[in-house]
Amino acid sequence: MHTVNTLKTVKLLLFLLLLILPCAASANQQDYIEATGIANIVDGRRDTARETALQNAFRRAVEQAVGVLVQSESVVNDFELIKDKICSQSAGYIKKYTISRESFDGDVCTVEIKALVSRVKLEKGLDSHGLLMKKMGKPRIVMLLSEQNATQEKPSFWWGGNSGDIGVAENTIVTKLLQKEFNFVDRDTILSHLKQEGLEGKLYANISNDAAVRILSSGDAEVAIIGQAYAKAGNTAAGTNFRACQATVSARAINTDNGEVLASFTSTATVPHVNAAAGGAQALQKAAGECAEKLQKQILERWKRRVTRSGVVKLVASGLSYAELKEFTALIKERVDEVEDVYERGFSGQTAKLDLEVTGSAKDLAATMSNMEFNGGVVKITSLSANALELQINTK
Structure with a gap:
């Protein structure tokens, strides 16, 4: 009896295994992309043509993967430019591949492959x-970012109206971040707003987050990098003209609307030099x-989570x-799909x-909530920025 039960159990397990294996194989195959590459045979060099056709197949496989990923993210602006940048390095995104078929027909080589494209590497590449x-x-x-070199008596900062030049630290950070395709605003636009508000020359070098939010309320920039950079020179080393020039750059990036x-990051560096100003620079x-490298990594990671x-x-x-507040928050949760939860932070007047x-x-919230009806009134969007939204409920 025990043997009979064991045989039944084995048969049942085999049956279940036969059901599972095709599904697993199908799921695995879905990860692979089929692509065909072609190349002309020049001077009878079949080996060169085969390699070119294979690289062409890699590119086409990655193109397909990029197309699926970008469309799933609903980001299609400038798609061709992004795709070209990624596909120019297509081999680096192929985890593994098999050649299904290759042929030489006249002066043309054709290679068909099944390739597994690394989604993780592709996402990183697209983001970069x-x-x-x-x-x-x-x-x-x-x-x-205010700056004070070793030979300067006080820091220079453009929002104080005492310097039109870009400091060494600011220029370095901007250059590094531009290489990562960060987008910078012309500070002259903001300076003109400061003049209109009568704030030019009335602000300090060490600016607070609240002050930065206030002076950037015009909406000309979504992010501010705030901080101080300063350098000092020590005494000359015994028997030499060299002195240790030490610099500290402390900076933080904030959203200007909230x-x-x-x-945030603070970095220090020391350079030996005979000239204090040159060494400080x-x-x-x-x-x-x-500092720029650390900031850009932190910002990108925060944006990626966002x-x-x-x-x-x-x-x-x-x-x-x-009395209407609780009903309004319940309506938001019910009607606005993007909202996960609502937290009350204060109430005054209406x-x-x-x-x-x-x-x-x-922006998504504004599009959904605009003209939404509530208690006989209509929601009107009055202000919108990257991380903040203001609305007015108007009576019909």
């Missing part, structure tokens, strides 16, 4: 070539270079009574301040 920037709406950045800190450049997970959008809603945990952007 600007896809992440496009997902975030290409945020504009402004630098608020003051949220995206990144070199030390500033070295420290700023390291587009793949939930983030916070600050909402100011006017035209509500306190204005409520809310934090919305969302999976989309403030």
Whole structure:
């Protein structure tokens, strides 16, 4: 009896295994992309033509993978440019491949492959070539970095009206971030707004996050990099004319509409030099270079979390009574798919301040909530920025 039961169990397991294996094989095959590459045979060099056709097949496989990934992200602007940048390095994204068929017909070589494209590497490549920037709406950045070299008596900073030159540290950081396709705003535009507000020359070198949010309220930049860079020179080493020139660059990146800190880092560097000013400049450049690398990694990581997970959008809603607030928050949760949760942060008069945990952007929220009806009134969007939204509930 025991033997009979064992045989039944074995038969059942074999049956289940036969059901599972085709599904597993099908799922595995779905990861592979079929692609065909062709190349002309020149001077009878079949080996060269075969390699060229294989590389062409790699490119076509990666093109297909990029197309699926980009469309799934709903980001198609400048798609051809991004695709060309990625596909020019297509072999680096192929995890493994098999050649299904190869043939030589006249002067043409054809290679058919099944390739497994690394999604992880592809996502990193797309992000490094600007896809992440496009997902975030290409945020504009402004630098608020004061600088004081070893021979200067006080720091220079453009928002104080005492310097029109770009400092060594700022120039280094901007250059590094431009190479990563960050987008910078012309500070002259912001300076003109400061003049209009009568603030030129009245601000300090060591600017606070709140002050930065206030002076950038015109909406000319979505991100500000704030900080200080300074250098000092020590005494000359015994028996030489060299002195240790040390620089410190401390910077943080914030959202200009809500003051949220995206990144922060402090770096130091020491350069021996006979000239204090030249040595200080070199030390500033070295420290700023390291600072730029750390900041860009932190900012990109924060933005990546923002587009793949939930983030916070600050909402100011006017035209509500306190009794209506609970009903309004319930409506948001019910009607706006992007909203995961709502947190009340304050109420005054007929204005409520809310934090919305969302999976989309403030722009998505504005599109969904605009003209939404509530208690006989209509929602009108009055202000919109990258991470904040203001609305007014108007009576019909």
